[in-house]
Amino acid sequence: MMQRMSQSEIIGGLVALLGEARVSTSAPDVIAMSADLWPKAQIWKMSGEVERHPPDCVVWPGTEAELSAVVAFCAEHGIPIVPYGGGSGVCGGTVPIHGGVVVDVKRMEGEVEIDRASLTVVAPAGINGQHLEDRLNANGLTLGHFPSSIMCSTLGGWLAARSAGQFSSCYGKIEDMVLSLRAVLPTGEIVDTEDRQSGDPDWTQVLVGSEGTLGLITSARLRVHPSAKHRWLRGFRFHHLHDGLEGMRQTMQAGLRPMVFRLYDPLDTFIAMNTGKSTDRGGLIDLLRSNSSSKEQGSGPATRLFQGLARAGMSGGLAVPAALNRFAQALPSNCKMVVGFEGPEEAVRIQSERAATILRREGGEDMGAGPGEHWLEHRYSVSFKQSRIYQAGAFVDTMEVSTTWDRLEALYEEVKKAVGPHAFIMAHFSHAYREGCSIYFTFAASRGAGDRAEAHYERIWQSALSAVHRAGASASHHHGVGLLxxxxxxxxxxxxxxxxxxxxxxxxxxxxxxxxxxxxxxxxxx
Ligand SMILES: Cc1cc2nc3c(=O)[nH]c(=O)nc-3n(C[C@H](O)[C@H](O)[C@H](O)COP(=O)(O)OP(=O)(O)OC[C@H]3O[C@@H](n4cnc5c(N)ncnc54)[C@H](O)[C@@H]3O)c2cc1C
The missing domain is CATH 1.10.45 (Vanillyl-alcohol Oxidase; Chain A, domain 4)
Structure with missing residues (x-):
């Protein structure tokens, strides 16, 4: 096996290629780049290990040629490379477990080239997602890709981890939007997948979803759409989860393409009703922190849940997840749905009328435009506030899995049963397709003392992933794989x-x- 260079030799070689200003070993850079937003890495930090897997250094190449030279240097000397976009990944994809060089691609922001006639855009991989959308909007266009992390993630990260936005049922996932890409391969060679005839194999999809293991994406050509001029948004209430799912399935299979389609399970619905926020927008945090916002009165299960949590405190309540989940089982079985369409006026009218007919037929009660508009307005108020949960001695994580419609409810039950003894768990259904749908589980648990937090975290995930496979489902829909x-x-x-x-x-x-x-x-x- 090749003898690794010393850290000072690595830095010397990289400084010769990029200059001193773009190679760093400073503590803030190394700590910041030693993990993404994976909750397990957060547990390490809360346990006093601020950098369990530090890189040897961090570099910021400015051009594709510089990046190619860095990769060739690392290849020659067998030095690991970890590509780094926004660092918003939640699966440990950027943790440098073998040390080496973290390559931050955000300095490589180049030109955004719009082809109006063909409705495509070429953009650099390091561009911030919201900046790309702003550029398109200024030209009357949209990518149609709106992950909740759009303000802190990059185009390259989306492509590398197969991202899905909130409007995926209409515009598709990022792999449906990309037409070609440029990348630096692990030897330093630069490739452009646009250099092909239509009958050849499509090398683009070899690199999409490869999470930086096969090369560094430097730019991509993507489909774009005229910005929508018309929108229709609604909330529907279903008395049972099954009815809501039937409504979703039939809507998708009728050939309709909602821009947003989300169904919250009874607990998630309950939290939204009592805190004004669903779990993906911090409602869980509000629920766990206080019962002051509860609209529930009297002695029903909802009131008892809030009162019990308030008495026990966040960490105390989460130390008995099985009891909490039993309380949650006794909540009303109502489920809230948010559905919306956008596009040309006529298309929106026809699709929304057809969808409303299907949803009413399946038992949905029209709640008017309010819930949909509220969702749209607050759709980025995601829980970056997670630190409050960590400070209170607990942790929270999410799992996005997917399967076909025939297995969906069994998947939901199987995961809840497996995770229920270990963590407080709830879910919503989003990213619906003709063939199936994704389930987004949120679970929260008490950290416990010392090493117990990590062991507990692993137990929860092992239970969850085994349940996913027992149900014949896929363990990753849009967060990628990483280490997790x-x-x-x-x-x-x-x-x-x-x-x-x-x-x-x-x-x-x-x-x-x-x-x-x-x-x-x-x-x-x-
Ligand atoms: C609050 C919050 C909400 C989120 N909501 C969503 C959501 O709605 N939808 C969704 O899909 N995801 C969501 N995520 C997850 C995350 O934003 C996505 O996984 C996103 O695609 C990561 O992009 P990034 O630029 O931050 O990539 P990073 O985290 O930097 O990297 C992700 C992976 O891609 C690799 N990589 C990065 N750039 C490149 C490149 N140029 N070439 C090759 N490999 C590269 C990295 O090595 C790593 O393996 C959310 C995360 C958070 C924290």
């Missing part, structure tokens, strides 16, 4: 891992690109 789900991928990909091994060994013979991510080291080998 890489072992689960071995089961999901089975024999096809051999293809991955050939691909990885061919493109990255030194194994330097984001090692240990997506699949465990050596996966698919003999």
């Amino acid at each position: 789900k890489r072992d689960a991928m071995v089961e999901e990909h089975g024999n096809m891992l051999r293809v991955w091994r050939v691909l990885k060994d061919t493109l990255d013979p030194k194994g330097i690109m984001n090692p240990g991510k997506l699949f465990p080291d050596g996966a698919g080998g003999a």
Whole structure:
């Protein structure tokens, strides 16, 4: 095995390529780049380990040629590279578990080139998501990609981790939007997947979702759309989850394409009704912190849930998740749905009328435009406020899984049953398709003392992922795999891992690109 260079030799080589100002070993840079927003990394930090896996250094190449030189240097000396976009990933994809060089691509912001006639845009991978959308909006266009993290994530990160936005049922996921991309391969070679004829294999999709393990994406050509002039938004209330899901399935299978389609389970609905926010917008945090906002009066299960939580405090309440989940089971079975369409006036009118007919037929009660408009207005008020939960001695995480309609309810029940003894759990259904749908679970648990937090975190995830596979579902819909789900991928990909091994060994013979991510080291080998 090749002897790794010393840290000072690595830095010397990189400074020669980029200059001193764009190579850093300063503590703030190294700490900031030693993890993304993976909750487990947050647990490390809360336990006093601010940088469990520090990189040797952080670099900011300014051009594709500079990036290529950095990668070639690292390949020659067997130095691991970890690509870094916005660092908003939640699966540990940017944690430098083997040290090496973190390559932050955000300095590589280049020109945004819009082709109005073809309705495409070419944009640099390091561009901030909201900045890209702003540029398109100024030209009367939209990408139609609105992840909740749009203000702190990049185009390259979206492509690398197969991101989905809030309007995915209408515009698709990022892999449906990308037409071609440019990348620096692990040898330093630059490739452009646009250089192909229509009948050739599509190399774009080899790099999409590869989470930096096969190369560094530097720019991409994407489909864009004229900005929508008309919108219709509604809330519907269903008395049972099953009826709401039937409404969603039938709407999608009728060929309708809602821009937003979300169904909250009874607990998530209850939290939204009592805090004004759903779990993805901090409602869980409000619920766990106080009962002062509760509109529930009397002695029903809802009041008892709030009062019990208020008495026990956040961490105390979460220390008995099974009891909390039992209380939640006794809540009313109502489920709130948010649905909306956008586009040309005539198309919006026809689609919304048809959808409303289907949803009413399945038992939905029209709540008017209010819930939909409220959702749209607050859709980015996501819980970056998670730190309040950590400070109170607890942690929270989310799991986005997907399956076909025939297995969806079984998946929901299986995961709740598996996680229920360990964490307070709820869910909403979003990213609906003709064939199936994604479920977004939120779970919160008490951290406990010392090492127990990490062990508890792992127990929850193992229970959850085993349940997902028992239900025949996929463990990742749009957050990527990173370190968190890489072992689960071995089961999901089975024999096809051999293809991955050939691909990885061919493109990255030194194994330097984001090692240990997506699949465990050596996966698919003999
Ligand atoms: C509050 C919050 C809300 C979120 N909501 C959503 C949501 O609605 N939808 C959604 O899809 N995700 C969501 N996420 C997750 C996260 O934003 C996505 O995974 C996003 O795609 C990550 O982009 P990033 O630029 O931050 O990538 P990073 O976190 O920097 O990196 C993600 C992975 O991609 C690799 N990578 C980054 N840039 C490149 C590149 N140029 N070339 C090759 N590999 C690269 C990294 O090595 C890493 O493996 C959310 C996260 C948070 C914290």
